[in-house]
Amino acid sequence: SRVTTIGPNDESLKGRVTSITAGLKGYVEKPIFGWGPENYLIAWGKHFDxxxxVRERFDQAHNKLVEELITKGAVGLITYLSIWVAIIWVFVRAVTRREEYEQAFVILVGAALGAFFVQNMFLFDSPVTVLQFAVLVSFFVAEEMRQHQTQLDQAAEHDRPQKSESPGFADKVTGLLASPAGGATIAVIVIVVIGVSIFYLNMKPFNAATAIVQINTPNITWEQRFGFFEESIDEFPALANYPRLLLLS
Structure with a gap:
């Protein structure tokens, strides 16, 4: 089985250790903000032994803490760990606030989150696991919001503020948005946002993809291929790892 093959000579283990070692060397170069999201491949490629x-290429660290440290630096790792500290704090509060018959479910959700954290010490995020994380965390977010609302309701019973006859800030904003000028402003903002989104999230990725597929054009030189690689990366750097993987293959 897979468990019995784990050891110093295990190829998968050697690959992960080599990958993390290369990544940590890259972290030394950019310790504050890291190399940028999804740019682990760059740090790994620069310092890979x-x-x-090891023949396997690593575009992910296969360890969430290392991934955050290298791609987002100390700032990103501290932020990520802060999320987990907040989750633990809310979990403890939820367990102590709930009745005994409800505590089992809270502990079950907390255990699922704990398993998720341990799992990410050996894997990396995917759409499925991120969705799982969001669903589990949403339970504790809802729990904290429910408790906060309960406290507000209790405070309101003892001290109900008198309603002001003058319109508040929210009323003024609502009135402004309901006016013709406000409606026109919203329409302009929406059009601008849609236009910018189409340009940066559709046209530029399309142009980058169009450039990268030209590397398969027959009878072209390697200099021309490198030109297509550079054009694709420059056109949309956010997805530049895919051309880099093709370049390494």
């Missing part, structure tokens, strides 16, 4: 015997 070609003589290690």
């Amino acid at each position: 070609a003589e290690s015997g």
Whole structure:
């Protein structure tokens, strides 16, 4: 089985250790903000030990804490850990506030989140796992909001503020948006946002993809291929790792 093959000579383990070592060397170069989201491949590629015997390429660290540290730096790692500290704090409060017959469910959700954290020490995020994380965290968010609303309701019973006859800030904003000028302003903002989104999230990725597929054009030189690689990366840097993987293959 897979468990019995784990050891110092395990190829998968050697690959992960080599990958993390290369990534940590890259972290030293950019310790504050890291190399940027999804740019682990760049740090790994720059410091990878070609003589290690590992042939696998790593565009992810296969360890969430290392991934956050290298791609987002100390700031990103501290922020990520702060989320978990907040989750633990809310979890403890939820367990102590609930009745005994409800505590089992809270503990079950907390255990699922704990398993998720341990899992990410050996894997990386995917759409499925991120959705799982969001669903589990939403339970504790709702729990905290429910408790906060309960406290507000209790405070309101003892001290109900008198309603002001003059319109408040929210009323003024609502009135402004309901006016013709407000409606026109909203329409302009929406059009601008849609236009910018189409340009940056559709046209530029399309142009980058169009450039990268031209590397398969027959009878072109490697200099021309590198030109297509650079054009694709420059056109949409956010998805530049895909051209880099093609370049390494």
